Amino acid sequence: MAVATETPFHVLAVDDSLPDRKLIERLLKTSSFQVTTVDSGSKALEFLGIHGEDSSPPVSVHEDQLEVAVNLIITDYCMPGMTGYDLLKKIKESTSLRDIPVVIMSSENIPSRINRCLEEGADEFFLKPVRLSDMSKLKPHILKSRCKEHYQQEQHQQSDSSSNECSNTTNSSSSSENSNSRKRKAEDNEEVLPQTNRSRHS
Amino acid sequence: MAAAALREQLNALLASMFASGLVDEQFQQLQMLQDDGSTPGFVAEVVTLFCDDADRIISELAALLEQPVVDFDKVDAYVHQLKGSSASIGAQKVKFTCMQFRQLCQDKNRDGCIMALAVVRNEFYDLRNKFQTMLQLEQQIQAQQ
Numbered sequence: 001m002a003v004a005t006e007t008p009f010h011v012l013a014v015d016d017s018l019p020d021r022k023l024i025e026r027l028l029k030t031s032s033f034q035v036t037t038v039d040s041g042s043k044a045l046e047f048l049g050i051h052g053e054d055s056s057p058p059v060s061v062h063e064d065q066l067e068v069a070v071n072l073i074i075t076d077y078c079m080p081g082m083t084g085y086d087l088l089k090k091i092k093e094s095t096s097l098r099d100i101p102v103v104i105m106s107s108e109n110i111p112s113r114i115n116r117c118l119e120e121g122a123d124e125f126f127l128k129p130v131r132l133s134d135m136s137k138l139k140p141h142i143l144k145s146r147c148k149e150h151y152q153q154e155q156h157q158q159s160d161s162s163s164n165e166c167s168n169t170t171n172s173s174s175s176s177e178n179s180n181s182r183k184r185k186a187e188d189n190e191e192v193l194p195q196t197n198r199s200r201h202s
Numbered sequence: 203m204a205a206a207a208l209r210e211q212l213n214a215l216l217a218s219m220f221a222s223g224l225v226d227e228q229f230q231q232l233q234m235l236q237d238d239g240s241t242p243g244f245v246a247e248v249v250t251l252f253c254d255d256a257d258r259i260i261s262e263l264a265a266l267l268e269q270p271v272v273d274f275d276k277v278d279a280y281v282h283q284l285k286g287s288s289a290s291i292g293a294q295k296v297k298f299t300c301m302q303f304r305q306l307c308q309d310k311n312r313d314g315c316i317m318a319l320a321v322v323r324n325e326f327y328d329l330r331n332k333f334q335t336m337l338q339l340e341q342q343i344q345a346q347q
Contacts, residue, residue: 017283
């Protein structure tokens with residue numbers, strides 16, 4: 001799988017403290033990330049394309065609507081209004097955003113807080129003050145989510161091609177053969193990729 | 203003054219700041235990030251932002267502690283903020299005082315809080331003075347080059 005190395009990964013950093021925002025921005029830029037900083041959870045959601053965060057059915061945003069793709073979100077936990085945990089929940093509730101890895105930062109080492117965030121789907125928890133060495137932990141999460149995304153896209157293409165079999169002869173027959181063999185592989189490798197959506201393969 | 207002499211002054215100042223526990227290794231992180239070359243004004247910028255932030259918080263704290271009935275939750279929230287930003291830039295002494303200050307907030311000890319505020323203010327002013335001297339020396343050294 002070819003991973004584009006020219007375009008740097010884009011991180012959205014959320015922190016209400018100005019000195020902290022400056023610091024995280026510099027840490028990320030020094031580590032070759034493209035950075036956008038915002039000072040609140042609601043501004044983060046705005047940037048990500050979710051509006052009206054108080055409404056109960058989460059608004060699903062198509063990825064094409066995001067002007068700039070965000071590869072990772074790093075947020076402070078303690079913020080007035082919407083905490084980092086609240087933001088995390090909103091992101092995980094959104095069908096288009098839930099696969100973006102989220103890292104929580106906090107100056108307080110509270111195990112129950114850390115566990116709660118990890119259980120809600122946070123990929124990593126950094127204790128503040130954040131240091132340069134912490135930045136190397138970010139890329140693996142981005143790459144992992146990209147692998148997952150790529151696999152899911154492949155699955156989607158297979159189910160599309162098999163459903164179009166009648167309309168499109170030669171192309172679909174060869175691709176459906178391939179998709180069948182990939183299907184078997186996917187099922188064999190179930191334990192490796194537990195998120196296989198079985199219902200598509202009928 | 204010659205750049206070498208200025209540099210010696212700057213190094214002595216920094217050494218004393220570290221030795222006295224005024225700043226810790228997190229401040230070294232900031233220096234490292236600047237020494238990387240791409241952002242010469244980084245330390246100056248963050249330090250200035252911190253000082254403005256701390257100044258604002260200290261004023262808010264003073265106002266809150268003057269109230270007839272003190273809202274300790276608000277006081278605690280501000281002290282938490284100051285503790286966080288001081289930790290982020292490596293302002294160790296201020297950070298430690300904030301930790302004690304938070305305990306006094308949680309105990310709802312008004313007199314204790316007022317004293318802690320006085321200590322934090324003094325430590326902050328001392329730190330700010332040293333930062334200002336540091337930045338001036340850096341500017342003078344830069345000007346020589």
